Amino acid sequence: MHGKNVELREAVMRFGDFTAVHRGDLEIEAGEFFSILGPSGCGKTTILRMISGFIEPSEGQVLIGGEDMRGRGPNNRPTALIFQNLALFPLMTVWENVAFGLEARGVDKAARRKRAEELLALVDLGGQGGKKPTELSGGQRQRVAIARALAVEPSVLLLDEPLSALDLKLRQHMRSELREIQRKTGVTFVFITHDQGEALTMSDRVAVMNHGRVEQVGTADEIYLNPKTPFVATFVGQQNVFRGKVAGLEDGMAQVETPLGRFLGLNGDGLGVGDDAMVFVRPERLGLIRPEGENCLGNQLEAEVEGRELEGPFVNMFLNAQGTPLTMHLTNSAEAPAQLAGQQRLGFRCEDALVLRAGDLADE
Ligand SMILES: Nc1ncnc2c1ncn2[C@@H]1O[C@H](COP(=O)(O)OP(=O)(O)OP(=O)(O)O)[C@@H](O)[C@H]1O
Ligand SMILES: [Mg+2]
Known part of the structure; x- marks a missing residue:
């Protein structure tokens, strides 16, 4: 054998x-x-x-x-x-x-x-x-x-x-x-x-x-x-999904124009300009942007805090960006204050965003 x-x-x-x-x-x-x-x-x-x-x-x-x-x-x-x-x-x-x-x-x-x-x-x-x-x-x-x-x-x-x-x-x-x-x-x-x-x-x-x-x-x-x-992206684990069209290409990355702004991510499917695309970001790769802190998060957006779920060592934050539901997974530290509310600025690294050709998601 x-x-x-x-x-x-x-x-x-x-x-x-x-x-x-x-x-x-x-x-x-x-x-x-x-x-x-x-x-x-x-x-x-x-x-x-x-x-x-x-x-x-x-x-x-x-x-x-x-x-x-x-x-x-x-x-x-x-x-x-x-x-x-x-x-x-x-x-x-x-x-x-x-x-x-x-x-x-x-x-x-x-x-x-x-x-x-x-x-x-x-x-x-x-x-x-x-x-x-x-x-x-x-x-x-x-x-x-x-x-x-x-x-x-x-x-x-x-x-x-x-x-x-x-x-x-x-x-x-x-x-x-x-x-x-x-x-x-x-x-x-x-x-x-x-x-x-x-x-x-x-x-x-x-x-x-x-x-x-x-x-x-x-x-x-x-x-x-x-x-x-x-x-596969959405059936296995959780994802935040942004829909849009490819607006530019650079070095294995694709820039996607979405209603929430332009996001740069890994061009997993080798898409071309004008293609319908989806940008996937795991909840644990989404973070808060601190006005006072340095940040190297290439993609940024605004979202409203809607809920919080304490898992002990982790906190799930539920947000809404102009109708797009978002989940952010934070470690339970000073990073995730219990009183976090209202409009927040979020970000994610370009390397943590995956761009794929638009298609069926799990649970659709
Ligand atoms: N003998 C059969 N005659 C007709 N249709 C069948 C037959 N066996 C399976 N199917 C159909 O084929 C599809 C796949 O069935 P299958 O049993 O392989 O699914 P599954 O992935 O094992 O689902 P589950 O997780 O519910 O067990 C289903 O739509 C089912 O209705
Ligand atoms: Mg079966």
């Missing part, structure tokens, strides 16, 4: 005349923790079902370990799938659940039990094999499901929102557990989620999907710092 483990080549999935996944390529490396992130209905589960063999692509190919999987059903692929709503067999013990897939493969009972105990130890449930699933917590049941999926020694484990049924605290705990299990086994994990925190914290790389298309694949840093489309 080297190099590419899972590949979609020009794969398309249509249901009748509806295209759930548009033609595209996707490459997942062997041993990678790879997440697919996107809003409900964007095609995440459809991609997993194509990889696992529950459906065949309408066009194009799915390759695993370099082999074309066409015509091979789920039981004949080196994959295991953990569904959106997992179900353990309630009448079986925990170890019987884990060993379930091994009986069909002709493994005898003693060997099954031994293998189940090894896998239970791996997921930190050593010695719990004799219990019934109802005697376990939600997070423990989740780990039994993972052990059961790993029992058939897949080279790819496909996880469809496996944490969505758990409460917030358990979900956060399971993030590091899953990551640890992946590291210990070296199995390729393809993890689906619509929770960006999950995707960013757990993954080696993330694919961001929208309307049946993968818009960007990259590390968490690449996706957050260098989004390639307005959708």
Whole structure:
């Protein structure tokens, strides 16, 4: 198992005349923790079902370990799938659940039990094999499901929102557990989620999907710092968005004329003068301009303070600039006085502003 483990080549999935996944390529490396992130209905589960063999692509190919999987059903692929709503067999013990897939493969009972105990130890449930699933917590049941999926020694484990049924605290705990299990086994994990925190914290790389298309694949840093489309820019993290037209170009930067003034930012799409553009600035890159202080914030604007939310170490300020809502994220220091109100002058560095071709935003 080297190099590419899972590949979609020009794969398309249509249901009748509806295209759930548009033609595209996707490459997942062997041993990678790879997440697919996107809003409900964007095609995440459809991609997993194509990889696992529950459906065949309408066009194009799915390759695993370099082999074309066409015509091979789920039981004949080196994959295991953990569904959106997992179900353990309630009448079986925990170890019987884990060993379930091994009986069909002709493994005898003693060997099954031994293998189940090894896998239970791996997921930190050593010695719990004799219990019934109802005697376990939600997070423990989740780990039994993972052990059961790993029992058939897949080279790819496909996880469809496996944490969505758990409460917030358990979900956060399971993030590091899953990551640890992946590291210990070296199995390729393809993890689906619509929770960006999950995707960013757990993954080696993330694919961001929208309307049946993968818009960007990259590390968490690449996706957050260098989004390639307005959708990715606004789906992952928060943004302030200014719309306008490119009015000038200089040195990899574009000057955008907006109703709030001219802003200079990185010309991410290589736009030309006259193109419709959007300027994106993260709330943590927006700052207050102090009349008395020095500032090197190349872009400036006026906005009215409308609200303040204390997060403890941070403060979210909500402002309005002639109808454009803005969010500013400040550290809770002298920089963010509690009584801050009225009209304020804000600014952001040109290097902290990203100019992209105007397009659909998330939540539009
Ligand atoms: N068997 C099917 N027949 C017809 N349409 C389908 C079928 N399976 C999925 N779809 C449609 O394809 C689109 C993508 O569905 P999919 O289940 O892949 O979304 P998803 O990204 O997993 O969403 P969620 O986050 O809600 O699980 C949806 O519009 C869905 O209605
Ligand atoms: Mg789904």
